Structures are given as structure tokens and as C-alpha cells.
Amino acid sequence: MKKAIVAKFAVSSLLLLSFVGCLPVAGQGGGRTVQVSGRKQKGILGEPFYDGPDRGITSNNLVGNASFNDGTSLPWTVSFTAPADGAAEVKNKSLCVNVKNRGLNNWDAQLRHREMVVKKGHTYVMRFKAFASASIRLRAKVGEQGPPYREYWVGNLKLDEKPRTFEGTFVMTTKDDPMAEFTFHFGGNLAFKAPQPFFVCFDDVMLEDTDFVRAAPPPAEAPPLVRVNQVGYAPQLVKFATLISESREPVQWRLRDSAGQDVSTGKTAVHGVDAPSGDSTHVIDFSRVDRTGTGFVLEAAASKSHPFDIGKNIYETMAADAFHFFYQNRSGIEIAMPYAKKPEWARPAGHLSDKKVPCAESAGCDYSLDVAGGWYDAGDHGKYIVNGGIAVWTLLNLWERSQHLGGSHALLDDGKFAIPEQGNKVPDLLDEVRWNLDFMLKMQVPDGQQFAGMAHHKIHDREWTALGLAPHDDPVPRFLQPVSTAATLNLAAVAAQGARIYRPYNAAFSDRCLQVAEKAFVAAQKNPKRFAPGGTVGGGPYDDVNVDDEFYWAASELFVTTGKDEYRNAMGRTPFFLKLSAHLQNAKEAGMASPMNWQETEALGTISLAIVPNKLSDKDRGQARSSIVAAAREYAAMVERRGYRVPIEYGTKNMAAWGSNSMILNNMIVLALGYDLSDDKKLLDAVVQGMDYLLGRNGMDQSYVTGYGDRPVRNPHHRFWAKQVSPKFPSAPPGIVSGGPNSGLEDPYVQAAGLKGCAAEKCYVDHIEAWSANEITINWNAPFAWTAAFLDEQAGKPRKSAAPTPTVNAKTTKQTKRKMQ
Ligand SMILES: [Ca+2]
Ligand SMILES: [Ca+2]
Ligand SMILES: [Ca+2]
16 A cells, blocks of 8 residues: 555657647657747637636547546646655646645656547647646647656647747647547656755637547446445345435335345334434344345335345355455466466566566665565565564464464365465465565565565555556666664564464474564564655555564464463563454554554464464463453444444544555454354354445445446456556456545545545545545455355354364364363
């Protein structure tokens, strides 16, 4: 998460194909001056900057938003390449870009409009109004949105405080460009005299092609007022829907089967305003229905829900797909059929150059390491230890649950994943996780170096690449970033966890894991305050200046694995011993109802101490277990307070944080473990309802998972699954959860989408450029896979016992573990 997407503009050779129009300033570029024919200097109209009726906004206008009169600016978005910085806002019905830092290159600060086709032989007319708060030059162009950035038309203009109208025209003489863009550059030297900050405003922007007729938008279908889990419900688990209604009286609901026959009816319960969504809500409880089938529809208040299933298998393929996300994001190995599942998702091995990666200048070292392999973190191609750490831990924790709490491992065993390691007698979940764990081990600083034993915080590209890039095509050099205490402790924690888990399958690997873990812990103690810097370029910062929680987590994992007193003492010295807070304590999201994230990891230690047999006293383990159950009960209580019955609340400011869906998922893990430990069915019910929210029973009527539900996420932020950017790329495979609503509105796309003032759970848009609301990451899909597998198990299928590891009967295990307390 947290990464800016900025297209890097190569210095383009100007191909001015035809230029027959007029501009206040001659277009030029590529070292040659272009003849400008036609009338001179039209368009200084002297009118006030325009906020009257729409002008130039005809059905022939390729520009999707010309007037900004409705307060939005999409599909216009700004792009700033660091150090350039700024933001756009619609003000007085025109679009103004506030430039805090102009950057180095002309294109470092720009406003652009994509999603347009420019066709051979067609004549285009541009017209727009603009002014700036200071004298600057403006480079307007129509051209390619990616390398080599050919320009079909360009105008070099002067702006000052006086609003002016500019016009130009050209004939497209080369082949059709299905991905053209209309852009305005105002960075670097174009604005070198302007005092910063300055602003540039635009209005009534036209790119007219008389041969183009904008299709009337499809009639907007109002989302149903009855919100359901669009995938379905399990026969013996709770079944809730939410009706949006301002009625103060209960209303009748009706469940119909696919033939339209009544299955069940009842009355809603009036809930009132659900603050995080802003919706007035009623709750529908149809838990008593145990009929199975497909195509059920809930009706209430003259509105019909999306159709859904009731069945025991609703989560089976979803869980498998959620695990498969990790294979699809493997670095350093060809993603090949049949494992890729569809030819469009196959690709050559990415970043083979990671076999020899030098230190970045800021890292203060002069060696290269083989850090090939691992998973790509998210929409970008970086590999980050702290995000890898919690993702690895989460997946391994699911394995440990199956070993020690009686959870099913039917989906996790050898032969269950579509991966090359199927059939090797090692559970496929452990094979998949090892792909990243191996990479993490390689990030440890070798003996003899200054920071021997510590881990490099991350490895990533020197600069951000553009969307629409397969890993093997990434041309940007990559570097090892400085070591950090947080990364070192993450490495210690998951290597210690791996040492105990992989022992039955590979003793040598287990030994190596333990050696790396112990060495890392010592190195972190020697360097307890080496923090990763914030605000980095080319990769997310993942900075964290509170590492007491990482010390506790690493010491806990080492203690569980080794039983050594030194680790018992180290974890006992922290304030976190045996505790698990239902709310984040010191992360940026402090106060949010969530137990853990990449920045705050104490819950991970307490969970391992609670569920994996270890040398703690029964009393201490009982305390750790009570902490889990108590936090779970807090989340279950939130369900009762919410009209959408989702186990989350967003603090006193009611602001959804970045990756809010992952917070719900991590709450669901604590709920599920709490249920395992207590048999309190309310906790199980809350897990079910968390998943209902993620699959459509929410204020957006959105399934936040790709490929699942009537309205699934279609355009997550990812460089390879980038069909929305170009048909050359595939769309995303199924089973991937989006980060979801984020009140912070932290990227230019959501800022342009008119979301300002949105209710917490409505700060969302399904667009590939919306990286602060619609990214996908390993540390979010890990809890999604965990909870989907848990719900598949709870959905009531008979337990399978064909497993290489001893099958554990849930009841027996629960009895055993009660004895242990
Ligand atoms: Ca306007
Ligand atoms: Ca295997
Ligand atoms: Ca921390």
C-alpha cells in the first residue's frame, strides 16, 4: 500500500503530424520549429473565468468532463512525479490544480485525460480556457499515454492571471491510437519563475471530432435497496441482509427461490442510521432458512436483492482462488500453464535480475545480494519485508490453527493448490509460503558486514513505473534499501515460526530458519532504533518508529519455537505480554478497531503464544487466550451496533483508514480464533457477517472481491492485471480483495471523483488508478484467504481426512485444549 503511481515521461520526439490551427504561441518541439498556419492569436476573450452554462460540450467532444460544473473532474486526473507535489480541486465550477512543488521536468506536474481514441484521418479541434496565479508556460498536447509518448498535437502557451481561451486543430495522419491522452504540463522549467505554491485553472475543455458521437451513457440502474452477500449464505450459518429504508416501522420482507416461489417471509427490524455508511437501515434476519439452491432473491420495500445461493460450498473456490493470488504474484519464476489457470495470466519470470541486487546509495553498503524470488507486494513490483512478514505469518497461522485448534486443512494439503509444488508431499500452503520466506531469508545482511544479521527493509525499483507493465518488462534498476530494526524483527519472527512448522518436512530448512531468526534477534537488539525513512520514491516507505511491538512478536515466536528463557524474558519486558487490544495503539490508525497491521504486530505474538503448544504456564496461556476472546467479543458487539452488521468501527472521527477491508478481515481472524477458543457462537456469527459485508452487504452494493458476486471489483490497482489501461493486459483473476473504502482520499483519482465529504464506507471507487482505495496486497489477501478457508470449513461440509498430517477431530481438540488451560 501507499505508493504513488506516476507515469514517467520519456523525452519524446515530437511528431507533429499536421498542424493547421491557431494558437497564441507556436507549437514546437523535437528541436525544430513547426510552422503555424492560419489565424493568429485568437481567443483572448477577456471574459471572466467561466462558470456559466456548458460551452463546447457537444456530443462530438471526446472530453468526458468539459465543464466541471457538477463538482467532479473525472476522467481528468493530476499526476505529480516527486519532488513535484500538488493536488487538484474543482472550485467555482472550474478545475484548479494547486502546485506546491513544480518538480524538475515539464511533465512532473500535469493534468491529463485518458480513455479516448484518436483516429486516423479525423480532424480534431481543441479549445479550452485557462489561467494561472503566476506567469507560467503551459504545454498542452494530444498524444500517446505511454512510451515513446508520440505527440499528435502540441501547443506551447503562456498563462497568467488573465483567463484566456485557446484553440488549435490537427488532422491525425498515423494509425488509430486507442489509448490517446489530452494533457497539460506545467512542471519544471515551464514554471521556473513562478513563486510556489501557484495554481493553474481550466474550464470548458474541448477536443472535438465531428466524426465522433458520444454514446448516450447506459441508463444508470439504481442499486437494490436490499443488500445481501451477493455470493451467498451457508445453510446452517446466520443469514442477514440490510434494507435501506427511512421507515420507522418494520416492513415486510420475502425470500423467493429461483422459480419465484416464496421460501420465507418476515418483518424487518428497524435499525436507524448506520453512521459509517450514512444509510438509514433495517435488518433482515433469515437465518432460519436452511433450504439450499441458487437464484434466491430477497424482496422488501418494492426492491429486489441481487440473486444469491444458499449452499455448503459457497466459499470453497473462493478460498482456493484467494490462495492462488500468491502464486500469481510470485517473482523470479515463470507463471506457467496449467498453474496460471488461464493463458492470459501466464507470463515469463519477472525480475530475474534480483539475483544480484546492489545496495542503494542510502543503504551505506557496497555489496550485492541474491534476493530473487518472493511475492510482489501489491500493485507495484516492490518486495517489502514488513508487509511480507505479516502476510507470511497470517498464512502460517492458518496452518498452525489446523494443527493445534482442530481447524480443517482440507484446502491446504499437498495437491490442493494449482502450483508447481503440488505432489511433493509438502502441504501446498507451506510450499506457497516458502516462496516468500526463502526470499526474506536472503534479505539478511551477510556475516562480516557492518549490520550483519539485520535485514534490508525492502528492495524495489529506483523510480515508479507506469500502470500496464508485466514484471518481466520492467526496465528500471532495483536496489537494496537500508536495513531496519522493524524488518529485522519481522524476519526473526517469521523465520522462527517457519522453523517449527517446516521441521517435519525439511529439517535442514528448519535449522536454517532458526539460525537466521536467532541471529536477526541479536542484531535487532544491537540496533534497536534503526528506522526506515518515510517518503521514498519507487516503492512504499513502510516506515515505523515504534518497534516494541515487533520486539515482543519476534521474542514470542522465538520462545514458542525454542522455549529459551532469554526470549521469555525479552517478551515479558514489553507492555504487550499476553495482551491483544481490539484497537490499534500506535500505528497511524490508532483508535481504529483492528488488532494488527504491518506496522503494529503485538497481536501476532499473543496469538502464537495462545494457540501453539509452548513452555508458558497454563495460567499464562489461559491469559493469552482470554485476551483473544475478549477482543473478539468487542468486535462481535460492533456487529450489533451496525446497520450493516459488520465487525468494525472507525474511531471517534468515523474515518475509514487505508485498507479498511483488511482491518475487517483481521478482526474476523480474531473472531474466528475467539470462537475456536470459547465456542461462543456469537463470535462465529460475526465472522460470517464480516464476509457478508465484503461480498456486497454494504453501502456501496459492492462485492470487494474480484470474480465474486453480481458487482465484483473489476479494476484493482495492479500493473499487470491492467486491462482497464490497455487491452494488451489481462483483467484480474478471481479471489482478490480490494483495500476498500478510505476516508483519506489519498490519490488523485479518488480526489477527482467528487468523493469529498463521503461517509466512511462510501469513500471508494473501482478504478485501476485509485490506488488509495482499490489496491490489492499480499497482507490483505492473506487474511482474506485465512477467513475464506475458515468459513469454508464452517459452512458445514463433511470433514475430509485424506491428509498427510494426522486429521484432528475438532471436538477432541477442543477438549484437549481446555485441559491445557
Ligand atoms: Ca465550469
Ligand atoms: Ca506440495
Ligand atoms: Ca511497530
